[in-house]
Amino acid sequence: MSDHTTALKGAMQIEGSLGVALVDSSSGMALGTAGSPVDLDLDVAAAGNSSVVQAKHRTMSDLGLDQTIEDILITLDKQYHIIRPL
Secondary structure, eight states: OOHHHHHHHHHHTSTTOOEEEEEOTTTOOEEEEEEOOTTOOHHHHHHHHHHHHHHHHHHHHHTTOOOOOOOEEEEOSSOEEEEOOO
């Protein structure tokens, strides 16, 4: 079993997980997904959320911050996303 498959399966073990994606943040392409949340296309979510990470990196660069993103929390009325860039 590949490392990313093991990581995806491990992430699905987190209580409340409905779906997870391993994403190339520069292209927005989902390299792997697990789970099948209702009314959520993980590939589309991967691309959209990578745009959020890219915007945060641009803002940090504009501010001259030499830091890493620990996580980003996006709360919606019916679901939430936690983005954790590597």
